[in-house]
Amino acid sequence: MIQLVWLAVLLPLIGAVLNGILAIRRPGAKTAVSVIGVGTLLGSFGVAVGTFTELLHAPVASFRVLLWQWLPVSDRFSVDLAFQVDHLSAVMLLVITGVGGLIHLFSVGYMRSDPGYARYFAYLNLFIVFMLVLVLGASLPVSYIGWEGVGLCSYLLIGFWYEVDTNSDAGKKAFLANRIGDFGVLIAMFLLWWSLGTLEYTGITMRAGAEFSIGSTMPLLIALFLFLGCTGKSAQIPLYVWLPDAMAGPTPVSALIHAATMVTAGVFLVVRTAAIFTLAPVALEVVAIVGALTAFFAASIGLRQYDIKKVLAYSTVSQLGYMFLGVGTGAFASGIFHLITHAFFKALLFLGAGSVIHSMHHALHHARSHADAQDMRNMGGLRRWMPWTFALMLLATLAIAGVPPFAGFFSKDEILAAAFARGTEQPIYLVCWALGLVAALMTAFYMARLVAMTFLGKYRGGDMSAAHLHEAPLMMTAPLVVLGALAVAGGLINLPHFAGGHAWLEHWLEPVTEVAAMVMKPLPELARSQEALLILLAITAAVAGLIGGYVLTSRTVIATPEHAAPERGLWRVLYHKFYVDELYQLVFVNPVMWVSRTALWQTVDAFLIDRIGVGGTARVAEGLGWLGSRLQNGQVAFYVAMFAVGAVLILRTLVR
Amino acid sequence: MTLVFYVFAVWAVASALLCISRSNALSSALWLVSTMFALAAIFVILQAEFIAIIQVLVYAGAVMVLFLFVIMLLNLEVVPHDWRRWRGWVIGIGLAGVLGALLVPLGVYTPARLAREVSTMPGTVDPHLVFPEGDAMAAANVAYGAVGSVAQPLFQAYLIPFEITSVLLLAAVIGAVVLAKRKL
Amino acid sequence: MLLGPSLALSAVLFVLGVAGVLIRRNAIVVFMCVELMLNAVNLSFVALARLHGVSGQIMVFFVMTVAAAEAAVGLAIILAIFRHTQSVDLANINLLKG
Numbered sequence: 001m002i003q004l005v006w007l008a009v010l011l012p013l014i015g016a017v018l019n020g021i022l023a024i025r026r027p028g029a030k031t032a033v034s035v036i037g038v039g040t041l042l043g044s045f046g047v048a049v050g051t052f053t054e055l056l057h058a059p060v061a062s063f064r065v066l067l068w069q070w071l072p073v074s075d076r077f078s079v080d081l082a083f084q085v086d087h088l089s090a091v092m093l094l095v096i097t098g099v100g101g102l103i104h105l106f107s108v109g110y111m112r113s114d115p116g117y118a119r120y121f122a123y124l125n126l127f128i129v130f131m132l133v134l135v136l137g138a139s140l141p142v143s144y145i146g147w148e149g150v151g152l153c154s155y156l157l158i159g160f161w162y163e164v165d166t167n168s169d170a171g172k173k174a175f176l177a178n179r180i181g182d183f184g185v186l187i188a189m190f191l192l193w194w195s196l197g198t199l200e201y202t203g204i205t206m207r208a209g210a211e212f213s214i215g216s217t218m219p220l221l222i223a224l225f226l227f228l229g230c231t232g233k234s235a236q237i238p239l240y241v242w243l244p245d246a247m248a249g250p251t252p253v254s255a256l257i258h259a260a261t262m263v264t265a266g267v268f269l270v271v272r273t274a275a276i277f278t279l280a281p282v283a284l285e286v287v288a289i290v291g292a293l294t295a296f297f298a299a300s301i302g303l304r305q306y307d308i309k310k311v312l313a314y315s316t317v318s319q320l321g322y323m324f325l326g327v328g329t330g331a332f333a334s335g336i337f338h339l340i341t342h343a344f345f346k347a348l349l350f351l352g353a354g355s356v357i358h359s360m361h362h363a364l365h366h367a368r369s370h371a372d373a374q375d376m377r378n379m380g381g382l383r384r385w386m387p388w389t390f391a392l393m394l395l396a397t398l399a400i401a402g403v404p405p406f407a408g409f410f411s412k413d414e415i416l417a418a419a420f421a422r423g424t425e426q427p428i429y430l431v432c433w434a435l436g437l438v439a440a441l442m443t444a445f446y447m448a449r450l451v452a453m454t455f456l457g458k459y460r461g462g463d464m465s466a467a468h469l470h471e472a473p474l475m476m477t478a479p480l481v482v483l484g485a486l487a488v489a490g491g492l493i494n495l496p497h498f499a500g501g502h503a504w505l506e507h508w509l510e511p512v513t514e515v516a517a518m519v520m521k522p523l524p525e526l527a528r529s530q531e532a533l534l535i536l537l538a539i540t541a542a543v544a545g546l547i548g549g550y551v552l553t554s555r556t557v558i559a560t561p562e563h564a565a566p567e568r569g570l571w572r573v574l575y576h577k578f579y580v581d582e583l584y585q586l587v588f589v590n591p592v593m594w595v596s597r598t599a600l601w602q603t604v605d606a607f608l609i610d611r612i613g614v615g616g617t618a619r620v621a622e623g624l625g626w627l628g629s630r631l632q633n634g635q636v637a638f639y640v641a642m643f644a645v646g647a648v649l650i651l652r653t654l655v656r
Numbered sequence: 657m658t659l660v661f662y663v664f665a666v667w668a669v670a671s672a673l674l675c676i677s678r679s680n681a682l683s684s685a686l687w688l689v690s691t692m693f694a695l696a697a698i699f700v701i702l703q704a705e706f707i708a709i710i711q712v713l714v715y716a717g718a719v720m721v722l723f724l725f726v727i728m729l730l731n732l733e734v735v736p737h738d739w740r741r742w743r744g745w746v747i748g749i750g751l752a753g754v755l756g757a758l759l760v761p762l763g764v765y766t767p768a769r770l771a772r773e774v775s776t777m778p779g780t781v782d783p784h785l786v787f788p789e790g791d792a793m794a795a796a797n798v799a800y801g802a803v804g805s806v807a808q809p810l811f812q813a814y815l816i817p818f819e820i821t822s823v824l825l826l827a828a829v830i831g832a833v834v835l836a837k838r839k840l
Numbered sequence: 841m842l843l844g845p846s847l848a849l850s851a852v853l854f855v856l857g858v859a860g861v862l863i864r865r866n867a868i869v870v871f872m873c874v875e876l877m878l879n880a881v882n883l884s885f886v887a888l889a890r891l892h893g894v895s896g897q898i899m900v901f902f903v904m905t906v907a908a909a910e911a912a913v914g915l916a917i918i919l920a921i922f923r924h925t926q927s928v929d930l931a932n933i934n935l936l937k938g
Binding site for chain 2: 841842843844845846847848849850851852853854855856857858859860861862863864865866868869871872873875876879882883886887889890891892893894895897898900901902904905906907908909910911912913915916917918919920922923928
Binding site: 637641644645647648651652 | 740744747748751752754755758759
């Protein structure tokens with residue numbers, strides 16, 4: 001099955017092509033689209049399971065599946081289109097096809113009435129193709145195909161309802177922010193080729209240790225440029241601004257691309273190139289600090305958002321920060337662990353929010369109300385109508401808040417413990433740990449607030465619409481239930497020793513991280529009492545946040561958006577997201593606009609090129625033509641005279 | 657022989673002068689015919705008997721008859737304002753004078769001087785261009801006859817240009833017909 | 841060998857042709873002057889052919905061919921122009937004015 005892993009990529013590709021054809025020819029053939037879209041993903045998931053089980057019993061940990069020679073440039077440089085199946089990509093393969101399949105299934109219900117149904121599934125299938133190429137690629141260029149491809153699909157799906165300007169603007173913003181990051185990855189690739197002469201992951205891993213010494217400049221540069229790409233793709237400071245806007249896309253897209261899979265590509269890339277990062281301790285510190293800061297910063301913004309998807313978006317940014325904190329600490333397995341558990345519970349949260357929005361939209365539509373179906377101030381008390389969604393969202397909330405024994409607790413606790421342990425030697429990591437802990441508190445707080453505002457209390461959308469509220473259809477709740485089970489039990493795959501587990505994932509990923517582990521100093525062992533204290537702190541933060549969020553939200557009277565009082569003080573700063581968008585507008589967008597308009601357009605283009613260049617040559621030609629036309633006066637005698645003059649001149653030179 | 661040459665030379669120049677100075681196009685044409693007859697005679701003196709015959713047949717005969725036909729067809733014996741104004745005269749006579757001042761001194765050339773100048777030209781000199789002191793045409797005429805000496809290279813070395821002239825003539829015929837016919 | 845006198849005669853006839861072209865306005869007379877110039881050149885060819893060989897005479901042969909073709913086409917053009925403007929005065933014919 002391992003050698004057939006390309007089937008997992010080919011099947012969704014076929015699905016994307018077929019759905020694309022259907023989108024153009026028969027947009028109404030929704031049953032066929034659903035069967036193709038979900039069917040190919042199920043097939044892909046089957047291939048993933050087969051690959052994984054074979055890998056479990058395989059004698060070697062890494063396989064290279066060569067498809068064809070792609071760029072045979074010279075003897076020294078050739079890139080093959082090859083897939084690398086190892087313990088890391090197999091896990092990613094399972095997560096992507098599994099969670100992706102569930103979200104495809106959910107989309108069948110969610111997008112049912114959308115006129116762009118076929119187009120939606122074509123994009124979604126294409127996204128899976130590129131995401132699989134990204135994680136399966138055996139070399140950076142192959143992964144880069146996927147890296148760019150997922151960016152493209154993300155752009156297409158954010159602007160899926162492109163009739164509304166803000167949606168297509170959000171798509172463009174995402175694309176541009178990602179381009180900055182992609183530029184970093186490109187530079188990193190050039191540097192890698194220049195210094196190591198290979199772009200294959202295995203080659204990089206093998207040669208990096210021999211070529212570079214720890215702490216030298218080249219790996220630092222490469223690592224920082226790679227990380228620049230990661231900040232773009234994975235929405236870290238300073239390039240995170242696109243992700244909250246990306247919520248303009250359909251909610252299942254937010255769940256799949258902007259929570260579970262694509263945005264975690266950065267974390268994946270850091271783990272894949274761990275050999276480079278471990279040789280540049282400064283880069284690792286940068287990764288950890290950026291991760292911790294992002295986790296803290298985004299969580300604080302999430303405290304005061306009212307759009308249910310915006311809260312989740314900032315939550316995603318914050319959780320991605322945790323993952324980077326994990327890998328920046330050198331606990332690569334913990335980062336991947338959090339990536340997996342986050343995929344489960346964040347997909348569940350988004351799909352739950354999707355259910356809520358679906359229901360709210362339906363109800364408000366029937367009541368002819370123009371209120372925002374995503375604004376939590378219009379919700380409240382939905383528990384009565386949507387018990388299943390409520391229960392599952394509650395599970396996911398407990399998971400993300402880090403309440404044991406749910407999945408999020410183990411993964412988050414591992415990352416914080418690793419940061420603390422590293423902090424006993426390098427104090428900078430202690431700061432990261434503290435930021436992470438406070439972020440955990442805030443995470444619990446805003447999640448409790450979200451649940452309280454949405455499901456508890458009294459319905460604020462008006463009686464007219466209340467009559468039309470309903471639970472989502474089975475097609476939508478079934479994936480939620482599966483994800484709920486995963487969110488509860490996901491922690492089992494890396495159950496730590498103190499909880500009676502064997503840290504399976506950590507051992508499973510050892511073949512991938514062993515080279516990095518050899519270079520890095522191992523994490524200092526924490527004493528039993530310290531470990532217990534840390535866990536206690538984490539649990540306290542989670543519970544305190546949950547209770548605080550619930551109490552504060554349910555105590556205050558929530559006004560609907562049109563009656564809301566203006567925000568004040570710190571809340572106002574948080575509500576306006578620290579004014580980062582405005583700052584970027586001022587610092588980057590406006591100068592670029594000025595240079596483009598005044599300097600480049602009006603001066604260079606309109607004046608220099610159009611007036612002087614194009615107009616000037618035309619005027620010179622016109623002048624020469626006028627001079628020439630004076631010679632053509634139509635008089636034969638004049639021509640003959642000119643001819644005679646010419647003859648005289650020629651003879652003057654010939655006859656001496 | 658030299659005397660005969662000069663007689664015909666004076667005849668040719670006088671006829672040409674009359675040709676360009678007659679206001680009547682018809683008499684201009686007839687004086688041109690006279691010039692051509694004089695030239696034909698000079699060709700004979702210069703050992704080019706075949707060319708002389710052709711000159712009379714084609715030029716003085718066919719071409720000039722064509723001219724006369726057109727002049728009579730258009731009924732153009734005297735055209736008013738046939739002469740340019742003083743500016744045209746100044747330019748015309750001036751340019752012709754300069755040209756004459758450059759060309760007429762070529763008369764000083766003798767075969768010996770030509771051969772000397774050509775052989776001292778810089779660069780490689782084609783030995784065929786260094787003329788021997790002698791009468792090449794006379795020798796050729798003795799060997800092949802007046803017509804044969806022209807025909808020999810015409811149908812051998814110059815065969816392809818000769819054939820191509822037929823295309824030229826065909827084009828001229830078609831062109832003349834197209835241009836001159838009122839309605840095609 | 842009469843080379844020099846022939847060339848001088850050729851030059852004089854050519855110059856007369858040029859002068860005629862420049863001072864006359866009747867298109868047909870101008871045309872005849874061009875024929876005169878061609879004849880003058882023919883004389884040079886023949887005179888040099890006597891020294892160099894028969895190739896010069898072949899050239900004359902070709903010049904005559906071209907002159908005949910030119911006369912046919914040129915006179916046809918003059919005919920067409922006359923039909924159009926009822927004149928052969930070159931001063932009136934300036935359709936090529938730029």
